[in-house]
Amino acid sequence: MSIVIKNGRVIDPASKTDRVADVLIVDGLVAGVAPNLSSPHAEVLDATGLIVAPGFIDMHVHLREPGFEHAENIESGSRAAAAGGFTSVCCMPNTKPVNDSVTVTSYIVERARRSSIVNVFPIGAITKGSAGEELAAIGGMKDAGAVAISDDGLPVMNARVMRRAMEFARSYDLPLIQHCEDLNLSAGGDMHEGAASVRWGLRGIPAAAEDVMVARDLVLAQLTGARYHVAHVSTRNAVAMVQYARRQGLPVSCEVTPHHFALADVDIHAYDSNYKMKPPLRACGDREAILDSLAAGAIDAIATDHAPHPGSEKMQEFERCPFGIIGLETAIGLALEHLVHTGKISLTRMVELFTVGPESVLRLGRGTLATGAPGDVTVFSTDLNWTYDVNQSPSRSRNSPFHEHAFKGGPVATVVGGKLVWQRG
């Protein structure tokens, strides 16, 4: 079985490739990148005028299976990923039961093998039940396929537990991903604490809630030597601290979501729960700092934090709605709109943020089109005009603030292991 992707502009930062060429994939692996490639019986995908990149990796999604299949499952989430140009996703452990054991990790791996059209890599919990007290079966989960550990959404508040978790993460050579939020400072909050929250009478989540935990964790990362990754960084101070720690030589990294570089609290439609997420949309100054950090190369990856919630849960009073929005299908469009078209970063840098960036954190053996690499390819356009209709989403949920947003550029075709799994209709 083989496929050849013809005449696209191939951008593969890992191999420093940027030229018009064909990409040939044979038996699921990249067989070559060169002009005029062909292979007998190969399926042909014309990519003239399009960008051909290594398969994009989303290192932060919620697939809701097991336990919350009314919001999403591995199959529907994987189709949303493919429609967003992602060939690999890493799913957070806040399922029911929590992915804190070999059993659950194996279940997710097996369900993905049967039902997913993209690669699914589970992230195991740091603590049992993500309760923040007792360490989960970290080594066993790694053997079962977990690629990182995190108590995403339920950050480890106890510094002593965090220290121990980092020690184990280091010994198993797993990255530890933290959702940085001091729960005492954020308690009761529904949006970023600032002029907008005060005006609307909504309780605030101060930027300090994130900053305090990032600061603590960076000190612990220094103490333990763990590979530490800040999920969805959203504040000026947090990105600065990660930068500082990196300059000290610590193996730390961070990701940013498209919504945090695209929107600030002033953009929220008052009391519209499609703008409610954690971390919250921050102040304009924070958003600018995120954009500047992306431009300066201080952020490692773009990750969506795709967080499906069914309409019944989002159709409520703002303060009662759960946090989170879906984001797989809009990530490339938003990155082009806010980062590339504005000249903040180059197209190559954007591709890095979706490929070698997450790869350097997770070490999946992907994110490149080098010969012999897995045949995962993302084909996207930089100028296609399209409008996002959330009601057509393969996701089971509809919670997006970007419904009816007009994009310039977006995913066109997604190839996973040499198989064309999605193509724009």
Place this chain on the structure above:
Amino acid sequence: MHAGLLGIEELNRAEIETLLARAKDFQPIQSQTVKKLDTLRGKMIVNLFYEASTRTRTSFEIAAKRLGADAVSITASGSSVSKGESLVDTLNTLAAMRPDAIVMRHSASGAPHFLARHLRAPIINAGDGLHEHPTQALLDARTILDRTNHLEGLRVAIIGDIVHSRVARSNVFLLSKFGADIVLCGPASLLPVELAQLAEGVRLTTDIREAIQDADVIMMLRVQLERQHEASFPASEYFRFYGLRLEHLDLARPDAIVMHPGPINRGRELSSEVADFTRSVILNQVENGIAVRMAVLEKVIG
């Protein structure tokens, strides 16, 4: 604009002036022997109160009846709310009974704004969480105007639990549109600095004496303990630093009035002597509440 009344912030000065003028027309009716008009005869108003309320609910009910409308009041306990029905479903059910307006109070900020996007019946906000209480601001303005004839250049001190107060927000939005100087005063943890950005002409102080200095209007707010998720100020010394006492009034203008949206807590936010003080207009506020709500109901339904 939504056909109801969600807040003061989105009203312009002319719309507010019209309502206040109409409320003035309704004032004499309150003291007539026969108080009933037939302006809204045959109209149905549903009062849906998800939060405890005596004066606002009664006031809306009386206002509706004095305009000749029928009014039904529903409180959250004993309704489908306690059976787990969502807010949207409850409101859709009520809307299907074709009321001419729904007057609604809810503990969640923005609850009526959220519903207004999904519902055709006009919604009148009778207080949403920490956000707005538009008819309170209107009746406060009516009460001030009964004394001074103008709002421009007035010094208004609003003192107490500002951050949790929808009364404060609506009053700030209204008074600012008319060019008043507004001083917000309270303990630091109840007075976030961002309040200064609510509107033009707002400044903040944690010193009650500074707030009252040369004030024309002193609005005292209740400490909303039920909205505190934490012990964010030392309650034991609240009255000492933020309770209004007679001696404070010497700092204000000689004809300054004292207001309070109620319910008052004597000995917590104001002394008993201040509550009964000759220039306390707390009961005038209550009386004006009916006239103002008649004006609002007439505008929304009439």
